[in-house]
Amino acid sequence: MSPFSRRALFVLTALAMLVLGAQPARAEGAATASVRKANQTLSDLLRKKAAPGSAEEKALTQEVTNKLSSFLDVDELGRRALKDHWSKLSDGQKKEFSKLLRELVEANYLKALRSQLEYEVTYVGEAPKDSGVSVATEVRSKKSARKQTMSIDYVLHQSASAWRVFDLVTDGVGLVENYRSQFNKIIAKEGVTGLLDRMRKKKVASAPTT
Numbered sequence: 001m002s003p004f005s006r007r008a009l010f011v012l013t014a015l016a017m018l019v020l021g022a023q024p025a026r027a028e029g030a031a032t033a034s035v036r037k038a039n040q041t042l043s044d045l046l047r048k049k050a051a052p053g054s055a056e057e058k059a060l061t062q063e064v065t066n067k068l069s070s071f072l073d074v075d076e077l078g079r080r081a082l083k084d085h086w087s088k089l090s091d092g093q094k095k096e097f098s099k100l101l102r103e104l105v106e107a108n109y110l111k112a113l114r115s116q117l118e119y120e121v122t123y124v125g126e127a128p129k130d131s132g133v134s135v136a137t138e139v140r141s142k143k144s145a146r147k148q149t150m151s152i153d154y155v156l157h158q159s160a161s162a163w164r165v166f167d168l169v170t171d172g173v174g175l176v177e178n179y180r181s182q183f184n185k186i187i188a189k190e191g192v193t194g195l196l197d198r199m200r201k202k203k204v205a206s207a208p209t210t
Contacts, residue, residue, distance in 0.1 A: 029126045031133040031156050034163035036123065038071040065106055073164035074102040076157065080166065081179035085187055093192055100199040107206050132157035132166070 028036075045064050050057035078101045079086055089097065124136040135154040155167035155174070167176045186195045 028123065029133070031154075031163045032123055032126050032135045034156070035135050035154050035165070038067070041067055042071075068106060069102070070162070071165060072105070073157070073159065073166045074098070074105050076159075076164070076166035077101070077105075077176055077179070080176045082183055083180070084184060085192060089192060093196065096196060097192075097199070100196070100203060103203055104199065104206065107203075129155055130157075130167070133163070134169070 042064065045060065045067065048060055050060050075098050078098050082089075082097065086094070120140045122138045122140075124138055126133050126135045128134075133156050135156065137152050137154070138149050139152055140149045151169075151171055153169040154165045155169065156163045156165050158164075167174050169175075183195060186198060190197075
């Protein structure tokens with residue numbers, strides 16, 4: 001399975017779910033407040049309407065992307081996912097890898113937003129994790145008759161006085177962990193150049209058609 005396919009889209013879709021509704025927090029610290037504020041900002045943007053293909057829609061999409069970039073630290077996610085190889089990459093490879101990963105993650109996220117799934121979210125609390133803080137949430141479908149609940153945890157670190165997400169853990173499986181496993185398999189067979197080539201091709205394949 002491609003590292004940018006089902007698992008990645010599933011986890012990013014889960015992130016998208018969180019902006020569509022939230023229950024009051026049981027316990028709230030600074031990191032939880034940051035997640036809640038970011039989600040509310042994205043939620044407000046997503047409620048805005050714009051004609052498909054219009055300049056307004058492009059501007060709105062860019063604003064959503066900018067807010068997402070300030071909230072989701074894809075560079076840190078990438079470094080942690082590629083930690084077994086990061087020091088061996090050239091500066092050019094590091095720059096290209098980070099740029100491609102950011103574009104792919106954000107593209108998947110925006111696709112997930114278009115699903116318009118409706119979920120209720122409970123912020124459970126936060127605890128120290130991986131030199132940062134984990135904000136635990138529980139997500140429940142509003143439409144499902146069985147009311148199935150899924151756990152989604154944001155893992156954040158503080159960067160320039162702001163809390164930013166560098167990992168998402170869905171029912172015990174993290175995005176960093178998933179990417180690391182996939183990246184390592186590709187690099188073992190094709191090297192870093194093979195990984196970058198796959199990412200370039202994936203970016204082209206996922207580009208919106210006009």
